[in-house]
Amino acid sequence: MNTNSNTYTIVYASIVVVLVAFLLAFVSSVLKERQNANVELDTKKQILSSLNVDFENADPAALYEEIIKEDMIINSLGDTLAKEGGFYVKVADENAKDKLEDRQLPVFVANVDGATKYVLPVRGNGLWGPIWGYVALDDDKNTIFGVYFSHQGETPGLGAEIAHEKFKKPFHGKHIMRNGEFASVRVVKPGKSDPNAEYVDGLSGGTMTSQGVDAMLMDGLSQYVVFLKK
Numbered sequence: 001m002n003t004n005s006n007t008y009t010i011v012y013a014s015i016v017v018v019l020v021a022f023l024l025a026f027v028s029s030v031l032k033e034r035q036n037a038n039v040e041l042d043t044k045k046q047i048l049s050s051l052n053v054d055f056e057n058a059d060p061a062a063l064y065e066e067i068i069k070e071d072m073i074i075n076s077l078g079d080t081l082a083k084e085g086g087f088y089v090k091v092a093d094e095n096a097k098d099k100l101e102d103r104q105l106p107v108f109v110a111n112v113d114g115a116t117k118y119v120l121p122v123r124g125n126g127l128w129g130p131i132w133g134y135v136a137l138d139d140d141k142n143t144i145f146g147v148y149f150s151h152q153g154e155t156p157g158l159g160a161e162i163a164h165e166k167f168k169k170p171f172h173g174k175h176i177m178r179n180g181e182f183a184s185v186r187v188v189k190p191g192k193s194d195p196n197a198e199y200v201d202g203l204s205g206g207t208m209t210s211q212g213v214d215a216m217l218m219d220g221l222s223q224y225v226v227f228l229k230k
Contacts, residue, residue, distance in 0.1 A: 040087075041060060041061060044060055044064040045060050046133075046134055046148050047064065047108055047119055047134055048060060048064060049146075049148040050119055050133070050135065050136040050145075050147055051110055051117055051119065051136050051146055052136075052146040067110050067111060067112060068108055068110050068119075069109050069110065069111055071086035071106060071107075071108050071109075072084065072085075072106075072107050072109065073085055073086045073089060073106055073107075074104075074105050074107055074224075074227055075101060075103070075104070076100045076101050076103065076105065076223055076224075077101070078230050081104060086106030086107060086108060087108075089105075091106070091121050091122075091123045091132070092123055092130070095123055103223065105120075105224060105227075106121055107119070107120060107227065108120075108134075112145075115138070116139040117138060117139065117145050118136070118139070119134050119135070119136045119137075120135050120137070120220070120224055121133070122135060122216050122219075122221065123216065123220060124213070124215055124216025124219065124220065125212050125215075125216075126151050126152075126154045126159055126208065126212040126213075127155070127206075127208040127209050127212065128152070128155070129154070131149065131150070131151045131162065131209070131213065132149070132150055132151075132216075133147060133149035134147065134148045135147050135171075135176075135217070135220075137228075141177075142175050142177045143174075143175055144171050144173065144174045144176065144185065146168075146171075146172060147168050147172075148168070149163055149167070150163050151163060154206070155206070155209075157205075158203065158205040158206040159203065159206040159210075159212075160206075161203050161206060162203065162209060162213055167200075171185060171200055174198050174200065175198050176217075176221055178198065182221070182222055182225045182228065183198065184198075184214075184218045185199070185200055186198065186199050186214055187199075187200050187201075187210050187211070187213050187214035187217070188200070188201065189201075189202055
């Protein structure tokens with residue numbers, strides 16, 4: 001073939017375009033898989049954190065498989081829709097559904113030192129963007145065993161403090177039911193909480209984020225009321 005001909009140029013260019021497109025698609029696929037794997041691992045770490053599991057010197061993925069016995073999906077009536085697959089439910093998408101009865105609600109059943117725990121995901125809005133977390137309950141489905149909170153873009157030193165242990169620790173031992181009815185744990189103004197009641201101090205300078213956590217817990221956990229009463 002004449003390498004100086006138009007036909008050669010067109011064929012050569014076409015082959016190069018196809019090869020480049022193939023390579024880009026391959027690289028994108030590999031990166032996407034790696035990104036998904038990182039997201040899944042981070043989610044497992046978040047769930048383990050709510051259960052007060054130390055994974056710093058361990059394999060988080062292996063610990064998750066050992067501790068989490070079920071990741072079932074239920075509905076607002078407390079009916080089990082699936083015994084597995086809750087890990088892959090996107091809470092933000094479910095919260096966007098208008099009808100509560102249409103939502104799929106994940107429940108993670110864990111075994112920590114021989115005791116059953118239930119981990120429920122929650123998601124809401126802070127001052128600058130989404131906030132989310134996990135609430136781990138004892139087998140009475142009432143007493144908080146641990147919590148995990150995080151955010152997308154809250155202000156460092158203010159609203160971002162929801163991710164720190166100082167804010168999370170006071171939730172331990174609080175109850176979400178009162179007199180058999182759901183009441184959640186309320187996040188109140190700093191200094192206004194009662195250690196003997198179901199209140200937790202909000203953040204100084206992080207009022208809007210604190211209110212976001214309060215609403216997130218109330219709205220998120222209330223979806224599980226029937227399940228919690230079973």
